[in-house]
Amino acid sequence: MQRVVKPKNPRAKRALVKREPKIIENTKQCLFLHGKKTGEFMRKCIKDIYALKRQDSKLLQSQDQLLPFEDILPVERLAHEHDASLFAYATHSKKRPNNLILGRMFNHHILDLIELGVDNYLGLEDFKNKKITVGNKPCMVFCGTQFEDLVDYKNLKNILIDFFRGVEATDVRLQGFEHALLFTATDDTIYMRSYKILLKKSGTRIPRVELEEIGPCMDLKIRRTKFASDDLKKKACRQPKHLKIGKKKNQSRDVFGTKLGRIHMTKQDLGQLQTRKMKALKKSSAKAKATNNEASTSTAEPMEVSQE
Amino acid sequence: MAATEDQLARLSKVKDIITKASQELKSIEVNREIDLEFDVGNLLVTDKNTLDEEAVYDPDTRPAYLQSLARDGIQALMSKVWDLPSHTEDNAVFVTLPKTTTVLPREKPVPKEKALTKWEQFARDKGLTKKKKDKKVWDHILKRWVPRFGMKKVQADKEKNWVKEVPGNVDPYEDMFAKEKELKRERVAKNEYQRLRNIAKSRKLKVPNVGVTGNDLATSKDLGVAMHHSRFATASKGKFQPTLPNEQVPKGLGKKRKHEQITGDGRAEKKRYMEVLKKVEKNELNLSTAVHKQIREENIEADLAKKGGKKQLRRSKAGGRHRTRSDHRASKLGKGIHESRKQKISKIKAKQETGGLGLGKGRRTERTGGKGKKG
Numbered sequence: 006m007q008r009v010v011k012p013k014n015p016r017a018k019r020a021l022v023k024r025e026p027k028i029i030e031n032t033k034q035c036l037f038l039h040g041k042k043t044g045e046f047m048r049k050c051i052k053d054i055y056a057l058k059r060q061d062s063k064l065l066q067s068q069d070q071l072l073p074f075e076d077i078l079p080v081e082r083l084a085h086e087h088d089a090s091l092f093a094y095a096t097h098s099k100k101r102p103n104n105l106i107l108g109r110m111f112n113h114h115i116l117d118l119i120e121l122g123v124d125n126y127l128g129l130e131d132f133k134n135k136k137i138t139v140g141n142k143p144c145m146v147f148c149g150t151q152f153e154d155l156v157d158y159k160n161l162k163n164i165l166i167d168f169f170r171g172v173e174a175t176d177v178r179l180q181g182f183e184h185a186l187l188f189t190a191t192d193d194t195i196y197m198r199s200y201k202i203l204l205k206k207s208g209t210r211i212p213r214v215e216l217e218e219i220g221p222c223m224d225l226k227i228r229r230t231k232f233a234s235d236d237l238k239k240k241a242c243r244q245p246k247h248l249k250i251g252k253k254k255n256q257s258r259d260v261f262g263t264k265l266g267r268i269h270m271t272k273q274d275l276g277q278l279q280t281r282k283m284k285a286l287k288k289s290s291a292k293a294k295a296t297n298n299e300a301s302t303s304t305a306e307p308m309e310v311s312q313e
Numbered sequence: 314m315a316a317t318e319d320q321l322a323r324l325s326k327v328k329d330i331i332t333k334a335s336q337e338l339k340s341i342e343v344n345r346e347i348d349l350e351f352d353v354g355n356l357l358v359t360d361k362n363t364l365d366e367e368a369v370y371d372p373d374t375r376p377a378y379l380q381s382l383a384r385d386g387i388q389a390l391m392s393k394v395w396d397l398p399s400h401t402e403d404n405a406v407f408v409t410l411p412k413t414t415t416v417l418p419r420e421k422p423v424p425k426e427k428a429l430t431k432w433e434q435f436a437r438d439k440g441l442t443k444k445k446k447d448k449k450v451w452d453h454i455l456k457r458w459v460p461r462f463g464m465k466k467v468q469a470d471k472e473k474n475w476v477k478e479v480p481g482n483v484d485p486y487e488d489m490f491a492k493e494k495e496l497k498r499e500r501v502a503k504n505e506y507q508r509l510r511n512i513a514k515s516r517k518l519k520v521p522n523v524g525v526t527g528n529d530l531a532t533s534k535d536l537g538v539a540m541h542h543s544r545f546a547t548a549s550k551g552k553f554q555p556t557l558p559n560e561q562v563p564k565g566l567g568k569k570r571k572h573e574q575i576t577g578d579g580r581a582e583k584k585r586y587m588e589v590l591k592k593v594e595k596n597e598l599n600l601s602t603a604v605h606k607q608i609r610e611e612n613i614e615a616d617l618a619k620k621g622g623k624k625q626l627r628r629s630k631a632g633g634r635h636r637t638r639s640d641h642r643a644s645k646l647g648k649g650i651h652e653s654r655k656q657k658i659s660k661i662k663a664k665q666e667t668g669g670l671g672l673g674k675g676r677r678t679e680r681t682g683g684k685g686k687k688g
Contacts, residue, residue, distance in 0.1 A: 007427070007511075007512045007515055007516075008512075009509065009512060025424070026421035026422055026423065026424045027421075027424060028423070028424065030419060030420050030421065031420070033420055090420040090421075109418065110420070111418055111419065111420070111421070111422075112421050112422050113421075116418060142356060143356065144356040144357075144358070144387055144390055145355070145356060145357050145358065146357075146358045146359075146360060146382070146383050146386035146387065146390075147357070147358070147359050147360065148360040148362075148364060148382050148386070149360070149364055150361055150363060152359070153359075153361060163415070163417065166355060166357060166415060166417065167417050167418075170355055170356075170417075173354075173413070174410060175409060175410060176407045176408065176409055176410070177394075177407065177408050177410055178405050178406070178407055178408075179394075179395070179399070179405075179406045179407070179408055180405065180406075182356075182391070182394070185383055185387050187379060187382065187383040187386070189364065189369065189379055189382065191364065191366070191369055191370070196369070196375070196379060198376075198379050198380070198383065200380070200383055200387075202387060204391075207340070207341045209341060210395060211341050211391060211392050211395045212341070212391065212395075213340075213341055213388070214341075214384055214387045214388040214391055215384070216380055216383055216384050216387065218376070218380065238418065240422070241418035241419055242416050242417070242418050242419070243419070243422075243423060244419075244423070245423045245424075
């Protein structure tokens with residue numbers, strides 16, 4: 006915690022530490038906003054989505070006129086205050102009826118923005134059945150080739166995964182799969198449906214899955230988009246080195262389990278190696294002179310030294 | 314007859330039950346044209362098959378069709394999940410999800426590696442480890458457990474040190490308690506200074522390291538540097554600073570002036586001198602600036618001749634540059650000074666092209682390359 010002005014009590018310190026950038030991050034918090042003249046339809050809609058994401062989101066009271074596509078700064082400021090990196094803003098106007106803007110932040114600045122039009126909406130209360138527990142991690146299904154082919158749809162898929170994924174779970178209880186979200190893409194709309202998973206007996210170990218629709222259900226149409234530039238996207242997706250698993254080179258284990266290492270050496274001149282000296286093999290000075298005389302008279306042959 | 318009928322009825326009933334049971338235990342197979350793609354870590358299923366467009370567009374068949382799509386996807390996912398390594402805890406079976414494969418952007422950038430502070434580096438080099446200290450310490454004098462820090466510790470200290478012995482070598486009229494307080498304040502200040510110094514170091518800012526820590530801790534070298542700083546921080550940067558009696562000015566401190574090489578090729582030197590020459594000696598005549606200057610001078614003189622005033626060598630009290638009659642006329646018309654001047658300038662230029670410097674009632678407008686007035 007390298008701050009010039011130190012936090013005055015441990016509680017303040019904990020709050021600051023929570024907001025620091027970390028290697029393994031906190032779950033993305035979401036802000037649900039709506040304007041002053043949204044109308045009951047959109048307010049119900051946003052409340053229902055908030056109900057799905059209760060654990061990691063905040064539903065704020067009606068905001069003054071926000072225009073994310075024109076001036077994103079007030080939204081950024083709000084998100085910074087609440088330490089939220091996702092937001093959903095519902096509005097309704099004559100020009101853009103039943104408007105829902107989903108947005109993503111990186112480092113408290115806007116990353117992606119997408120505007121969706123909501124149609125044929127049925128809320129949680131329209132389906133009269135028992136719902137799921139709050140904060141359940143949903144299973145998501147994306148149908149349709151558009152999610153792979155079209156750029157807008159691809160980005161929207163990424164945003165939706167980010168939005169609804171919830172906690173990055175490592176261990177899941179097998180009975181805990183309760184919620185399923187389906188996004189089907191056709192040329193003009195994306196159908197969002199939400200189901201409750203019922204696990205029935207099948208003859209085998211793996212259960213038979215049955216679904217029951219619990220809502221909310223809506224048809225979305227992509228209106229305006231404002232996606233991040235490629236380099237900003239790259240920057241945002243950069244993962245810390247700690248999480249990358251590197252290969253360990255030059256180490257191996259043999260059959261018996263002993264650890265073997267591999268050392269790379271420079272080329273050694275075997276002629277200059279320090280070995281035990283055998284006096285008998287030593288060339289005496291007289292012999293040396295004789296060989297020298299011989300060498301000077303005849304043409305010197307180059308010596309071949311085998312180098313391995 | 315009745316018995317066989319009964320038996321038949323029972324048989325049919327049994328058959329019904331069996332068919333029902335077999336129907337219930339439906340298959341868990343999911344067969345699709347293109348295989349589904351999974352990201353089990355995110356509980357994500359991607360279905361790349363082409364949709365039955367009719368079924369989707371028709372609002373009657375839509376719910377059932379979509380539900381069937383979802384069901385297939387989730388069934389396939391469950392098959393994958395059930396095959397993962399599991400462990401049991403508290404009567405519940407847990408499954409370890411694998412790492413996610415979808416690339417999602419982070420919330421905040423990756424934290425930078427923090428540089429070690431001076432103490433941390435020293436501790437690491439020496440091999441010191443952090444020892445966990447107890448919150449309470451046994452106090453022999455008070456015969457109870459006293460917290461190591463905080464309000465209660467201060468109170469306990471007060472209890473213990475209600476009296477202070479005055480040692481022989483200390484001035485008897487000195488307030489020992491005040492001295493203790495002062496020393497504590499110094500220690501706190503030193504700690505704060507060191508914390509800020511660590512922060513400055515990590516942010517790569519420079520901090521003076523002398524004159525703050527106190528005389529006890531400074532070596533002779535440090536004192537020399539302190540003296541140098543105190544001399545340097547004068548108006549003449551220590552050059553004309555008179556020395557105190559018995560003061561020895563420390564040698565070798567301060568920035569050494571770097572002289573250029575006398576030997577070696579003189580290309581850099583030549584280049585430098587030529588650039589200076591270029592700036593000083595301008596052979597070219599900037600025609601437009603010369604013209605404008607001339608025009609301006611003449612305008613001012615003409616104006617002053619009319620008004621009958623002296624040429625103001627200094628700036629006018631009213632402020633701003635000298636505005637001629639036509640300037641004022643133009644501003645009244647609402648055109649602005651510059652517009653009228655532009656027109657006049659174009660006239661002059663036209664005259665120039667024909668022949669001779671068209672002097673006269675020309676007005677200067679645009680600043681030619683910003684050098685008009687300053688030049």
